[in-house]
Amino acid sequence: MSEDKTDKNQEIIGFACSFCTFKASEMAGSLRMKYPDGVRLVQVPCSSRVDPAFVIKSILEGADGAFVAGCHPGDCHFIKGNYFTRRKIAALKEMFDAFSMKDKLRLFWVSAAEARRFVEKVTGMYNEIKEKKNAGKTN
Amino acid sequence: MKTGIFICHCGHNIKHTVDVKKLSTYFKMFPSVTVSEDYPFVCSEPGQDMIKDSIEKHGLDRVIIASCTPSLHQELFKDLLKKSDLNPFLLRRVGIREHCSWVGDDVDKNTEKAIRLIKAGLYSSSHYVPLEEKRVDVTKSALIIGGGVSGLSAAVFLSKMGMQVYLVEKEAELGGHTRNLKNIWPIGEDGTLIIEEMEKELQGRENVEIFTSTTISSFEGSFGNYEAVLLTRAGEKRIVAGGVIVAIGFSPFDPQIKPELAYGIDKRIITTMDFERSIDALSLPENPRIAILHCVGSRDEQIGKPYCSRVCCINALRVADTVKEKYKDSYVESFYMDVRAHPRGGEEFFEDTQEKGVLFTRSNIAEIIPGSKGVLVRGEDTLFNELFEREFDLVVLSIGMSPPEDNRLISSLLKITLDKDKFFLEAHVKLRPYDTAVKGIFIAGACSGPKDIEESINHGRASATKLYGFLNLGYAFVEPFIAFVDMKRCSGCRMCEKACVAKAIKFDETKRLVHVEEAACMGCGLCNATCPSSAIGLRGYLDNVIDDEISALVEAV
Ligand code: SF4
Ligand code: SF4
Numbered sequence: 119m120s121e122d123k124t125d126k127n128q129e130i131i132g133f134a135c136s137f138c139t140f141k142a143s144e145m146a147g148s149l150r151m152k153y154p155d156g157v158r159l160v161q162v163p164c165s166s167r168v169d170p171a172f173v174i175k176s177i178l179e180g181a182d183g184a185f186v187a188g189c190h191p192g193d194c195h196f197i198k199g200n201y202f203t204r205r206k207i208a209a210l211k212e213m214f215d216a217f218s219m220k221d222k223l224r225l226f227w228v229s230a231a232e233a234r235r236f237v238e239k240v241t242g243m244y245n246e247i248k249e250k251k252n253a254g255k256t257n
Numbered sequence: 258m259k260t261g262i263f264i265c266h267c268g269h270n271i272k273h274t275v276d277v278k279k280l281s282t283y284f285k286m287f288p289s290v291t292v293s294e295d296y297p298f299v300c301s302e303p304g305q306d307m308i309k310d311s312i313e314k315h316g317l318d319r320v321i322i323a324s325c326t327p328s329l330h331q332e333l334f335k336d337l338l339k340k341s342d343l344n345p346f347l348l349r350r351v352g353i354r355e356h357c358s359w360v361g362d363d364v365d366k367n368t369e370k371a372i373r374l375i376k377a378g379l380y381s382s383s384h385y386v387p388l389e390e391k392r393v394d395v396t397k398s399a400l401i402i403g404g405g406v407s408g409l410s411a412a413v414f415l416s417k418m419g420m421q422v423y424l425v426e427k428e429a430e431l432g433g434h435t436r437n438l439k440n441i442w443p444i445g446e447d448g449t450l451i452i453e454e455m456e457k458e459l460q461g462r463e464n465v466e467i468f469t470s471t472t473i474s475s476f477e478g479s480f481g482n483y484e485a486v487l488l489t490r491a492g493e494k495r496i497v498a499g500g501v502i503v504a505i506g507f508s509p510f511d512p513q514i515k516p517e518l519a520y521g522i523d524k525r526i527i528t529t530m531d532f533e534r535s536i537d538a539l540s541l542p543e544n545p546r547i548a549i550l551h552c553v554g555s556r557d558e559q560i561g562k563p564y565c566s567r568v569c570c571i572n573a574l575r576v577a578d579t580v581k582e583k584y585k586d587s588y589v590e591s592f593y594m595d596v597r598a599h600p601r602g603g604e605e606f607f608e609d610t611q612e613k614g615v616l617f618t619r620s621n622i623a624e625i626i627p628g629s630k631g632v633l634v635r636g637e638d639t640l641f642n643e644l645f646e647r648e649f650d651l652v653v654l655s656i657g658m659s660p661p662e663d664n665r666l667i668s669s670l671l672k673i674t675l676d677k678d679k680f681f682l683e684a685h686v687k688l689r690p691y692d693t694a695v696k697g698i699f700i701a702g703a704c705s706g707p708k709d710i711e712e713s714i715n716h717g718r719a720s721a722t723k724l725y726g727f728l729n730l731g732y733a734f735v736e737p738f739i740a741f742v743d744m745k746r747c748s749g750c751r752m753c754e755k756a757c758v759a760k761a762i763k764f765d766e767t768k769r770l771v772h773v774e775e776a777a778c779m780g781c782g783l784c785n786a787t788c789p790s791s792a793i794g795l796r797g798y799l800d801n802v803i804d805d806e807i808s809a810l811v812e813a814v
Contacts, residue, residue, distance in 0.1 A: 195672045230682055
């Protein structure tokens, strides 16, 4: 019962770049690859569109985790957008760390061709957070 | 607000694992939702009519279509809104197929997820405003990268249509690998002649500029007006092209990657390409014993080449056939995994070679050992489960196609994606097989996966046709998802100006405010995420749109 509830309430918001990670997620769907239903995406034109405020908002409003995902460094459709993303998320991670919630935030590089990598990354994140949550409950 | 929500069953595809009835009933409760319907196929003609009638009857001012992923059928539904006199940017697509029904099997969980996704669409679309598609002038010229058989056929087509063509080839002469093939299956054409024929078609045309021994050193701009710097032998040259066709072909698999094949250390072990070049110079005994190995560098997980190279079976059969023609009493044994003689007439050709006495052994080859008398081929017969060792005078390796060696360079220069095997990736394998994800950039030929010559020519022409369609009018419409400044909020801090990679943000010294040059803006939204005063917004992806989307996605039900 409690297991069930944990599972149901678990939510991860992902900000996915239209040119790569969102494409990978489309391909993952077409290939009928499975991943947890709690993973939900917000499509953004570029990972650099993600204002750290969006990530904070997601967590404050109840998400168990949030990730930002874009093209591999050097492959950004907007030339350098993902370098800005990397810097911003690195700073944000420090802040998350200060509040002991480092694992609630991830940054992934997933290209349009990497459907499998997308599924592995989001599933991995989901399961790790779930484990932590359950461990916390029994303590 | 009068929102219409249309939920697609996609036949079984969505309905199977999402309770679509529950969805349509659920959304009827929302005061801003005027219509909420589910329908077997919303993209079908009756489906479209239903939406159109609904828009007109109820005066809807927002349309949410929950169906396949937003990038599919987007133009179709935008046109539908236009036909109903509604601004097409008041449409919101919600992907409940690729991002929901196909991702999990649990109907309850999927239905729950679909509710959230549609809610996100409902909340965020309330902030949508009508937008106008931006008209841009495009340059009627094409940059074709790669002068092999597919690049050339694209060039011939486009130049005949009167378009300016810049053809760039890094080698000193045009023709790619085709030029070296003397006897192309099925009718034994000479590759050189095919290339010369195409070259002749381009000769003397004023609208064609061919650059051989040339590479590309920089690439900038946007659809309709790409700028490339070419590094020619005579120095740099800057060109402007409305669109691009990438046709850089493939690299033959290098068998030295597999040292057990002993390629390169004994001249009695050659590839199909070597055979092609040196057939007449081979010094073979009167009744030679010849081994032919299929799938060298293809269907081989261990070396990261799991794909079939498509042409190598036919190449192997052709070698067998040529040998049998030349040496009636030769012993020719072909070592294969499967014979995939897929082109038209391929199976018949396979049967012919069997009738000519070529022996086919289904096998795994372990190693090739050059000896003083002959070359030893050692392997396992996978039909009889037996190990064998046989001696030959010549071993021919039927090598596959590897991605072109410049794949990474071109992909990062043009910002187009490679697939998992490192060939170029198309925008959609079935619906947009020639396009890349970048508007106006197309791919052609074997650089997007192994192809034979006929297929490469077809691919080149098809991409050229698409590109022509994009540029022919001299103008095109692009989506208006670009940045704009709210003058009342801008403090003139110039943070956005520093961030913008496109240099689209200009500072006005007298007003001490910034503005966006629309033509230069790429629509990344970095400025929007950077501005401390929320003074600069990205159309289509405004802060409140994304904020409400987040709220809907995490809201406790
Ligand atoms: S959206 Fe990107 S390209 Fe356009 S002005 Fe902002 S930062 Fe520059
Ligand atoms: S970052 Fe914002 S406030 Fe600063 S100049 Fe740009 S638009 Fe104005």
